[in-house]
Amino acid sequence: MAHQSDLIATDIEAYLKAHETKSLLRFLTCGSVDDGKSTLIGRLLYDSKMIFEDQLAALESDSRRVGTQGGEIDFALLVDGLAAEREQGITIDVAYRFFSTDRRKFIVADTPGHEQYTRNMVTGASTADAAVILIDARRGVLTQTRRHAYLVHLLGIRHVMLAVNKMDLVDWSQAVFDDITAEFTSFAGKIGLPAFTAIPMSALRGDNVAERGSAPDWHEGPTLLSWLEAAPVGDDAVARPFRMPVQWVNRPNLDFRGFSGLVAAGSVRPGDPLRVSPSGRESRVRQVFVGTEDVPEALAGQSVTLTLEGEIDISRGDVLAASDAPVSVADQFEATVVWMDEAPMLPGRPYLLKLGTRTVAASITEPKHRVNVNTLEHLAAKRLDLNEIGVCNISTEMPVAFEPYAESRDLGGFILIDRMSNRTVGAGMIHFALRRSQNVHWQALDVDRAARATLKGHRGRVIWFTGLSGSGKSTIANMVEKKLHAMGRHTYLLDGDNVRHGLNRDLGFTDEDRVENIRRVAEVAKLMADAGLIVLVSFISPFRAERALARSLMPEGDFVEVFVDTPLAVAEARDVKGLYAKARAGELKNFTGIDSPYEAPETPEIRIDTTALSPEAAAEHVTAWMEGELDYTI
Amino acid sequence: MTATGHQASLTHLQRLEAEAIHILREVAAEADKPVMLYSVGKDSAVMLHLAVKAFWPSRPPFPLLHVDTTWKFRAMYEMRERMARELGFDLIVHRNPDALEKGINPFDHGSALHTDIWKTEGLKQALDLHGFDAAFGGARRDEEKSRAKERIFSFRSAQHRWDPKNQRPELWRIYNTRKNPGESIRVFPISNWTELDVWQYIHLENIPIVPLYFSDVRPVVDRDGTLIMVDDDRMPLRPGETPMMKSVRFRTLGCYPLTGAVESTAATLPDIIQEMLLTTTSERQGRMIDHDQAASMEKKKQEGYF
Numbered sequence: 006m007a008h009q010s011d012l013i014a015t016d017i018e019a020y021l022k023a024h025e026t027k028s029l030l031r032f033l034t035c036g037s038v039d040d041g042k043s044t045l046i047g048r049l050l051y052d053s054k055m056i057f058e059d060q061l062a063a064l065e066s067d068s069r070r071v072g073t074q075g076g077e078i079d080f081a082l083l084v085d086g087l088a089a090e091r092e093q094g095i096t097i098d099v100a101y102r103f104f105s106t107d108r109r110k111f112i113v114a115d116t117p118g119h120e121q122y123t124r125n126m127v128t129g130a131s132t133a134d135a136a137v138i139l140i141d142a143r144r145g146v147l148t149q150t151r152r153h154a155y156l157v158h159l160l161g162i163r164h165v166m167l168a169v170n171k172m173d174l175v176d177w178s179q180a181v182f183d184d185i186t187a188e189f190t191s192f193a194g195k196i197g198l199p200a201f202t203a204i205p206m207s208a209l210r211g212d213n214v215a216e217r218g219s220a221p222d223w224h225e226g227p228t229l230l231s232w233l234e235a236a237p238v239g240d241d242a243v244a245r246p247f248r249m250p251v252q253w254v255n256r257p258n259l260d261f262r263g264f265s266g267l268v269a270a271g272s273v274r275p276g277d278p279l280r281v282s283p284s285g286r287e288s289r290v291r292q293v294f295v296g297t298e299d300v301p302e303a304l305a306g307q308s309v310t311l312t313l314e315g316e317i318d319i320s321r322g323d324v325l326a327a328s329d330a331p332v333s334v335a336d337q338f339e340a341t342v343v344w345m346d347e348a349p350m351l352p353g354r355p356y357l358l359k360l361g362t363r364t365v366a367a368s369i370t371e372p373k374h375r376v377n378v379n380t381l382e383h384l385a386a387k388r389l390d391l392n393e394i395g396v397c398n399i400s401t402e403m404p405v406a407f408e409p410y411a412e413s414r415d416l417g418g419f420i421l422i423d424r425m426s427n428r429t430v431g432a433g434m435i436h437f438a439l440r441r442s443q444n445v446h447w448q449a450l451d452v453d454r455a456a457r458a459t460l461k462g463h464r465g466r467v468i469w470f471t472g473l474s475g476s477g478k479s480t481i482a483n484m485v486e487k488k489l490h491a492m493g494r495h496t497y498l499l500d501g502d503n504v505r506h507g508l509n510r511d512l513g514f515t516d517e518d519r520v521e522n523i524r525r526v527a528e529v530a531k532l533m534a535d536a537g538l539i540v541l542v543s544f545i546s547p548f549r550a551e552r553a554l555a556r557s558l559m560p561e562g563d564f565v566e567v568f569v570d571t572p573l574a575v576a577e578a579r580d581v582k583g584l585y586a587k588a589r590a591g592e593l594k595n596f597t598g599i600d601s602p603y604e605a606p607e608t609p610e611i612r613i614d615t616t617a618l619s620p621e622a623a624a625e626h627v628t629a630w631m632e633g634e635l636d637y638t639i
Numbered sequence: 640m641t642a643t644g645h646q647a648s649l650t651h652l653q654r655l656e657a658e659a660i661h662i663l664r665e666v667a668a669e670a671d672k673p674v675m676l677y678s679v680g681k682d683s684a685v686m687l688h689l690a691v692k693a694f695w696p697s698r699p700p701f702p703l704l705h706v707d708t709t710w711k712f713r714a715m716y717e718m719r720e721r722m723a724r725e726l727g728f729d730l731i732v733h734r735n736p737d738a739l740e741k742g743i744n745p746f747d748h749g750s751a752l753h754t755d756i757w758k759t760e761g762l763k764q765a766l767d768l769h770g771f772d773a774a775f776g777g778a779r780r781d782e783e784k785s786r787a788k789e790r791i792f793s794f795r796s797a798q799h800r801w802d803p804k805n806q807r808p809e810l811w812r813i814y815n816t817r818k819n820p821g822e823s824i825r826v827f828p829i830s831n832w833t834e835l836d837v838w839q840y841i842h843l844e845n846i847p848i849v850p851l852y853f854s855d856v857r858p859v860v861d862r863d864g865t866l867i868m869v870d871d872d873r874m875p876l877r878p879g880e881t882p883m884m885k886s887v888r889f890r891t892l893g894c895y896p897l898t899g900a901v902e903s904t905a906a907t908l909p910d911i912i913q914e915m916l917l918t919t920t921s922e923r924q925g926r927m928i929d930h931d932q933a934a935s936m937e938k939k940k941q942e943g944y945f
């Protein structure tokens with residue numbers, strides 16, 4: 006890693022002193038497939054002498070074996086580190102590489118150009134201060150160029166370079182360069198991308214990368230490297246009011262209670278007045294620790310532990326902020342969402358949302374619109390598929406402290422997690438809180454669940470029957486209700502077919518509508534159970550996620566899932582309503598079990614095997630189970 | 640790393656330190672049973688130091704795990720005991736009982752098998768045995784090209800396999816630590832540090848490291864161009880071979896029969912850094928296990944190697 010600096014050999018101590026104070030710039034390379042992103046990074050590493058002899062020898066032999074340059078050095082192979090990438094000659098996942106110059110240290114994220122791997126590009130962009138967008142001079146501005154430029158802008162990267170690459174293949178034509186720059190300028194204007202710098206370049210040859218090389222003099226701008234050395238690093242956070250999401254409560258003994266976290270904005274000193282959000286409590290900073298040292302001040306970007314005056318209740322997920330400029334708190338937002346999972350985003354489905362250090366349950370409304378990244382048109386959408394970008398309203402199960410993403414990546418950016426697969430399925434950027442959530446408060450009522458239960462003589466609860474169409478849910482639920490009624494229990498039966506005639510008559514059978522169908526029923530069942538009724542719900546409810554949502558609305562133990570387990574062949578053979586025949590004939594679309602999936606419960610409270618039990622016996626079983634297992638006392 | 644005087648922005652080392660501490664705390668807050676893998680090398684030394692800082696004045700809320708092969712340098716065992724004692728960590732040492740019983744060693748069984756059974760299998764055993772769901776490792780992205788592709792929170796299947804083509808998106812400073820039954824997470828707090836960063840941090844923070852990193856006169860033999868230190872009498876000498884006394888040091892530490900020494904007179908940290916900056920070969924060249932085949936690190940990681 007022979008650095009240029011002569012100081013290394015002559016005065017290492019002086020070199021280290023100078024190196025110690027270098028700033029750090031994080032940037033990414035992006036753009037369409039094969040525009041030369043990886044080649045550029047390979048070239049930068051090579052030119053800044055970050056490549057060792059043994060690595061160079063390996064590169065030369067790899068280039069001969071799998072290179073795309075006919076045996077000449079293929080710099081992309083320095084960066085495309087996965088076997089699959091080297092075989093296919095493309096980048097699949099982001100690579101993080103490091104180099105430094107005499108002025109600065111750099112972390113670069115080399116991101117994939119393929120649309121299929123957009124989520125990996127977003128991963129690389131989310132931590133970058135600057136972006137280099139590459140274009141193949143022969144191909145000009147492509148859809149992926151636009152998509153990446155749009156994402157760069159969405160993610161709030163303010164320093165952008167447009168590198169028109171492969172100029173060696175167009176004879177360094179100024180006209181080609183000017184045309185491409187003009188086309189990109191017009192697109193950048195439409196998305197509101199701030200000023201950018203354009204340079205002509207050959208990544209492969211290294212022209213205009215670290216040195217001018219054989220770049221012609223019609224272009225006077227900086228080389229890529231000198232631009233990177235001069236780009237401002239994202240430190241404007243220090244000038245803003247103090248914010249710190251609490252990560253961990255530090256309690257070694259009864260005398261010490263510290264709150265650890267990374268300062269997201271501003272600075273903090275002993276004596277500073279703070280407000281805790283969402284609780285709204287106030288306190289003052291007693292001590293500031295960075296590591297084991299008690300310090301007079303800490304800045305945005307540092308990991309600290311604070312002790313405060315007085316005993317106040319603070320836990321992980323709360324946000325500490327300057328008390329004269331507290332953060333907002335809300336439970337409904339408008340946000341841009343980038344969808345990153347093969348399974349589509351379905352409105353109404355419960356996801357987990359992680360913002361700062363807080364994780365809450367959240368659901369998303371139907372997108373207000375989806376963006377066509379090529380034309381920037383707003384399109385109507387019922388859901389978001391993989392790699393789609395849309396604007397949606399999000400509601401969280403409890404209020405969270407936040408800031409608009411434009412002001413703070415740390416308090417305005419969130420991820421969405423699927424509750425079943427635990428995958429990270431989406432990323433969002435908050436625009437603003439919705440007024441109604443800031444103003445509408447939950448009304449605390451005097452007559453509560455317990456009071457109503459006392460009057461009825463039992464607690465309300467939900468018995469949820471799920472199973473294929475024709476499995477026997479309604480028959481069994483109906484019998485159970487009769488038995489409970491005879492025992493003096495207050496009941497109500499919500500049946501799929503009936504509810505679809507009223508409350509849900511606007512809904513069809515697409516995945517989105519099925520989710521909304523169940524969400525509404527679950528909410529209604531919850532209200533009725535709250536009112537003291539034993540609610541029997543008989544719905545196909547094919548998706549695990551929505552049944553989990555229904556369960557999550559009820560207190561622990563007050564939700565009983567009954568799986569009416571009838572194999573598809575048996576239900577189809579019975580075909581009481583003739584629906585299977587129609588579905589098989591193609592007259593009914595999205596029929597559960599035929600062309601729409603049924604996700605069987607994994608751990609239902611009760612499973613009924615209808616091939617072994619008669620409906621009467623099944624109903625008896627459910628009733629007995631409930632009378633035996635459930636605590637009817639109030 | 641405290642800010643010196645009134646400072647408007649952080650240095651690169653301050654940013655890296657803050658990021659590492661943030662990651663350590665995130666795991667402590669969200670994992671059920673975390674553990675820190677401790678290999679006694681310089682990267683582990685830095686991780687340990689960061690862990691002390693992250694949780695001070697509390698003790699770090701996880702134990703150290705050393706997956707031992709019985710073939711480490713003696714100076715490493717001494718350092719391990721000293722650090723655990725001085726810093727007040729609980730130390731778990733795991734030696735694969737199958738390897739112990741079969742007497743697996745690099746001389747009779749070759750470097751690949753030795754590493755696979757002691758390290759890869761040993762690590763999986765230890766994690767399963769204790770039910771650790773998150774394990775910190777000191778790997779850095781600048782070490783090797785498949786490491787450069789790995790997330791900071793890297794998921795492993797119940798069989799401890801890494802699937803490089805299916806990594807979770809990892810945005811901003813938000814880490815999704817939720818896992819499916821049987822899955823576990825490897826977490827790399829110093830992912831974004833370079834070899835130079837590690838050395839400079841050790842220098843600035845006065846972090847104790849194994850003396851083998853500094854030059855000294857040591858007994859070595861030349862094995863096919865690699866200088867191997869004769870650290871104990873288990874090392875079989877070839878006919879006519881006698882150890883030479885040479886001034887050498889190590890850029891990376893592992894099992895002594897598999898770790899090449901470099902001839903050097905660098906006896907202080909600035910000397911070491913100077914030598915590293917002027918050198919023309921990479922740190923991993925001293926490790927014999929990486930040369931075995933192209934893309935070998937990626938393959939090893941898919942099989943459950945750290």
Ligand SMILES: Nc1nc2c(ncn2[C@@H]2O[C@H](COP(=O)(O)OP(=O)(O)OP(=O)(O)O)[C@@H](O)[C@H]2O)c(=O)[nH]1
Pocket residue numbers: 036037038039040041042043044045073074079080081094095096097116117118119170171172173174206207208209210
């Ligand atoms: N002639 C010429 N060829 C180039 C230049 N830059 C890149 N290439 C070639 O273009 C091809 C694609 O380069 P990569 O660096 O793999 O492209 P990429 O943008 O990283 O591709 P993805 O990551 O898969 O999207 C390779 O064959 C490169 O050698 C250049 O400046 N001039």
Ligand SMILES: [Mg+2]
Pocket residue numbers: 042043044081095096115116117118
């Ligand atoms: Mg690439």
